Amino acid sequence: MVSVTLSLWGVLPIFLKLALDYYSAGTIVWFRFAFSFLILFWFLFLFRSGCEILFNPPLIGVLGGLALAANYFGMTQGIHFSGPSNAAIIIQLAPVFLVIAGVVLFRETIRLRQLVGIIIAMSGFYLFYLDRVRNAADNLNYSIANGWIVFAAVVWVFYMICQKKLSVKYSAQTLNLLIYFVAMVALVPLVEWGEFFEGEITGWLLLIILGLNTLLAYGALAEAVECIPLSIISILITLNPLITLSGMWMLTTLGVEALPVENIRWYGYLGGIVAVSGVILVVTTQYKKENLG
Secondary structure (H helix, E strand, O other): OHHHHHHHHHHHHHHHHHHOOOOOHHHHHHHHHHHHHHHHHHHHHHHOOOHHHHOOOOHHHHHHHHHHHHHHHHHHHHHHHOOHHHHHHHOOHHHHHHHHHHHHHHOOOOOHHHHHHHHHHHHHHHHHHHHHHHHOOOHHHHHHHHHHHHHHHHHHHHHHHHHHHHOOOOOHHHHHHHHHHHHHHHOHHHOOOHHHHHOOHHHHHHHHHHHHHHHHHHHHHHHHHOOOOHHHHHHHHHOHHHHHHHHHHHHHHOOOOOOOOOOOOHHHHHHHHHHHHHHHHHHHHHHHHHHHO
């Protein structure tokens, strides 16, 4: 199951970049949540339970939904202003921010391995950043993109804090249902409704693929958490930027014109690999600590 999530999240930035040729970020993100909510609602209504959370939603769950909506929108904007590979790498700041939030807000103890992991990750991020600054087609758009992606990483941390507090009382799929609903409602003002009538068959196909990606990736992750140690899941999920990088490299090599050429040099790829390696060290140390506790 976790391999499904890994693959889906790895190709997600690429499909988002393609969809942005047809729809605005707000329209895409709203459709992803609306599509996922409707299917999950009927699945839980017919075969399981949990829909009652919509009638008496916990406040922290509503806040979590708003945070994830902001995360999706920020990430999509980051892809719009830069590209799939840049967004996939820079968003890996989120797990690092989560560890820092644990130390600052919850007085958790940071371990030496986590500090080493953060230093390695930051070195990789900086190396990747140098490559992008020197080779990006538009440095202003690149800076705007990074602002959106860092924003997405920060609000993801808030979402994870909300999720962790609620997970002791509600099942993962029930929480997903509430979060999808809140996000769907919150994003309504950002939807360009006319785009649905102007979109071609290719655009609609991309929207459906993105909706299925959201539903299946989070569904598979929820199931995987029940039978696979979190340390293993965290390692595999953190590897998804490497799928994005390799996928974009292959598509660019094959001359796919629908995607922009990213012009990543060897030290950019090296920086991406180093950053991911540092993040893996951070998250695995975190989960080992939780299991020992």
